[in-house]
Amino acid sequence: MFYLKIKRVIDFVLSSIGLILLSPVFLLLIIAIKIDSPGPVLFKQKRVGIQKQYFNILKFRTMRIDTPSDMPTHLLENPDQWITKVGKFLRKTSLDELPQIINIVKGEMSIIGPRPALWNQFDLIEARDIYGANDVPVGLTGWAQINGRDELEIDVKARLDGEYAEKISFPMDVRCFFGTIFSVLRREGVVEGGTGTTTSIKMERKNEK
Template structure:
């Protein structure tokens, strides 16, 4: 039942977001075009609900010669590929704004497990254990407010499973507002590695977020 209400909320909020943020979209599009060669939007094949595929949208933050289908945190020297405007977009998470369209058309939800790359087989397999591949992926979720890029795959999948198991309005509200705090503080953003946060730190993060 809640999934139907959740979808209605997604449609309303994403439509409002597209309208209100349209001036910001125009400014960012102009900045990207003036900064480097290439398209404004970056499309990437991701895993959606029930392991179907869709193309996630982002503002392009990297040069067009960047290795394809490789998570940024797995690149040996990601800074060499990130554009000047891209650094700002990534720091502020504004590069994620085009995903409002993915939400509006039903490929994503505002809150849910972050969609895996099509070739992140270990993460996809681990999520199967918790049913985390059977709900719409989200712009942000429980894993994103508990470590983001620093989380090892097994911990990330377990947190996604906890989200699916609970799946209620108040958890979505919590994830939404905690994400705003995380973006401002840049918690868990890693451009050159992953799985760096220890289990003790994860537990501390979860304890803080539950208060």
């Protein structure tokens, strides 16, 4: 698809500029994380990218270094006990995702696309196969992110990702970008340890049209 080539150029230019402009924010967050708890500043985790290729996603560390690895937050027993004080702020504001700008510069991710699944989230990966969502670049934010985020059931999330894959275009990316800004400002859909048991009303309305 020709748009994917344009999308890659847009991603590289915007993420490179963002990395430079946000460097002071990076520095402040690095200092806050180091003061708050022992351990590395960045957290690497094996994720699934386009065509189910693996890569290491980068995040600011929000959890203690003794947290069980390769496990979604909602599967942890009492997830709040593992999250640091600074980590709670980073998660609620989505600032923990900022290092993924580096993933975008490297071409492992896009600004907009389905959120990359953990390598062992087989149910989500298989569901995305059904809807063709594994055939587009994964992203920092996406259509599912502005339509429920952590509250969505696996199948609903996969269907929304598939809807994005089907309608992928510049206008769709712009819609997701600004929708994400509003969602973050309102802190919508963030559920620490959420199980994804809420059915998306927005998705049901889309199906009625």
